[in-house]
Amino acid sequence: MVQHVRVKRLGIALLLLVGSVLTIFPFLWMVSTSLKPAAEIYNLSLIPDAPTLANYGRLFKQAPYFQWFLNSFLVATGTTLSVAFLDSLVGYILAKVEFRGRNLVFFLILSSIMIPTEMLIIPWYVGSVKLGITDSYLGVAFPGLITAFGIFLMRQFMAGLPNDLLDAGRMDGLGEFGLFWRIALPNVRPALAALCIFTFLGNWNAFLWPVIVIDSPAMRTLPVGLALFSYDNFNQYELVMAGAAIAVIPVLIVFAIFQKQIIKGITLTGLK
Amino acid sequence: MAVARSQPAPAPGKKPAMRGSTLFRARARWAWLMLSLPLLFFLVVRLLPTLYAMRMSFYDWKILAETHPWVGLANYVKLFKDPNFLQSLRNTFVYVLVGVPLQLALGLVVALAIQSVNRFQGLYRFLYFLPYVTSSIAVGWVWRWMLQEHGGLVNEVLHVFGIPAQKFLGSPTQAIYCIIMAIVWQGLGFSMVIFLAGLEAVPTSFYEAAALDGASAWARFRYITLPLINPTIVFSGIVGTIRYLQVFSEVYSMSSQGAGGPLGSTKTLVLFIYEEAFKSFKMGYASAATVVLFLIIMLLTLLQSRVITRRVEY
Numbered sequence: 001m002v003q004h005v006r007v008k009r010l011g012i013a014l015l016l017l018v019g020s021v022l023t024i025f026p027f028l029w030m031v032s033t034s035l036k037p038a039a040e041i042y043n044l045s046l047i048p049d050a051p052t053l054a055n056y057g058r059l060f061k062q063a064p065y066f067q068w069f070l071n072s073f074l075v076a077t078g079t080t081l082s083v084a085f086l087d088s089l090v091g092y093i094l095a096k097v098e099f100r101g102r103n104l105v106f107f108l109i110l111s112s113i114m115i116p117t118e119m120l121i122i123p124w125y126v127g128s129v130k131l132g133i134t135d136s137y138l139g140v141a142f143p144g145l146i147t148a149f150g151i152f153l154m155r156q157f158m159a160g161l162p163n164d165l166l167d168a169g170r171m172d173g174l175g176e177f178g179l180f181w182r183i184a185l186p187n188v189r190p191a192l193a194a195l196c197i198f199t200f201l202g203n204w205n206a207f208l209w210p211v212i213v214i215d216s217p218a219m220r221t222l223p224v225g226l227a228l229f230s231y232d233n234f235n236q237y238e239l240v241m242a243g244a245a246i247a248v249i250p251v252l253i254v255f256a257i258f259q260k261q262i263i264k265g266i267t268l269t270g271l272k
Numbered sequence: 273m274a275v276a277r278s279q280p281a282p283a284p285g286k287k288p289a290m291r292g293s294t295l296f297r298a299r300a301r302w303a304w305l306m307l308s309l310p311l312l313f314f315l316v317v318r319l320l321p322t323l324y325a326m327r328m329s330f331y332d333w334k335i336l337a338e339t340h341p342w343v344g345l346a347n348y349v350k351l352f353k354d355p356n357f358l359q360s361l362r363n364t365f366v367y368v369l370v371g372v373p374l375q376l377a378l379g380l381v382v383a384l385a386i387q388s389v390n391r392f393q394g395l396y397r398f399l400y401f402l403p404y405v406t407s408s409i410a411v412g413w414v415w416r417w418m419l420q421e422h423g424g425l426v427n428e429v430l431h432v433f434g435i436p437a438q439k440f441l442g443s444p445t446q447a448i449y450c451i452i453m454a455i456v457w458q459g460l461g462f463s464m465v466i467f468l469a470g471l472e473a474v475p476t477s478f479y480e481a482a483a484l485d486g487a488s489a490w491a492r493f494r495y496i497t498l499p500l501i502n503p504t505i506v507f508s509g510i511v512g513t514i515r516y517l518q519v520f521s522e523v524y525s526m527s528s529q530g531a532g533g534p535l536g537s538t539k540t541l542v543l544f545i546y547e548e549a550f551k552s553f554k555m556g557y558a559s560a561a562t563v564v565l566f567l568i569i570m571l572l573t574l575l576q577s578r579v580i581t582r583r584v585e586y
Binding site for chain 1: 296298299300302303304306307309310311313314317318319320321322324325328335382385386388389390391392396397398399400401402403405406407408409410411413414415417418420423425428457460461462465466468469518520521524525529530542545546549550555558559562563565566569570573574
């Protein structure tokens, strides 16, 4: 009986192992191709015979990849800072400050979750053209500066803070903003970390709105740059894979570092 | 949503900020001051554009035109006669009907498997979740490379088993399933994490009792696990459906020139909207299509909120 259970466990572990190798294989193949000289890419070995970084060099010469990387980084960082501050502030107010109309405000914000981005992009574009902010960082970033989802998340966590904690802060002479900044915010740090990572990744990978609002090659974010560059060089897969690796590998590193917070964040937000 | 009412009652003997008191009014003023900018944002960036899109759908609205004549329901009538729209609507349903069950089933299987092994759980969870955090444009091109008809890795592997080379993304019948496979590969880890959390909430005493009664593994799954994680399944199903209704960048990177081919066989609703609005600049017409998408998603969101407020207790 014990033997039987052990064999079954081993079988399951083996299947999991095969599945996880298959899951990460595309990433290995991407890196492998990106390190192969053009003549070698149809060679099926995973380890290149003559590994080279030349594709990356050509990539940076042929297209402003560094600029695109920087653009993605700036947009994602700016949006994340804005979301971290504004979503937690609104979440705190909706959870801990009593005022008439609070539930209405919350309902209004929450109901915007069901509006699909696809419906907004056309009016956003028309408005951006009128205001002359297409093809700018502001144009790319403005739709994500505050998120209903983040407010909802932070409100959940702020509501869990004991009121005594805030009262103690008030006794110590903190003002309304001080209560939020010095007491509430530091006490929801895990939730804030999850929100920041999600926002950063979401904006780093964002495609639909950036591809619409960006015109000039110098303003492209990585996914937009990569998509258009790849069409121009679609038969040079060693180059395309190097480009893909530049977009993917930093994210994999961030994920490896923060995986606990990310997975916990999904569990908390997904189920509540 | 019970949190809305979970404000702890003020401790007896302490004076809470009473309505009408100076402190209450000062705090309310501060709250409105801080909320003014965010509320303006929601008004200008979410609410008004929604109404504006609805309004545009009743006009012949082209971005370069001087005037935008009112056309009533003509855009909607035209939509449901447009073979392009109908094809992308049909395709979108294929994405949902094939992709969602596949992603949920695989996510649940992996979650159950991870739960049953006692070593490296964290590592497996990490590896299966990895694709979820990466750019769909980037991984779309990786799949494109692996699925290439001549010299692509997958066909080379099939060749070893004596299977002739497949067209994959070049075939009007296979391409959509290739793209669905790539999306499932990316989303599987998300479903897995949700299911792992759902499984953790099932009390182990139930399984112990069932094991004492001699219930088989299948019986335990069918009569304990499945009913208890049903809310998780419904939640994942609805979230997944909304996600698959909005497929765009995967098709953009995996079809030739991002056009949703071959022969429109992979074109989704969102790709149709993108092309009509930003390639043909028929924004009124495209807006009508976004309203159709909005109605479908709203229906599902309302369904979801009904389902998740009705959580089971055990």
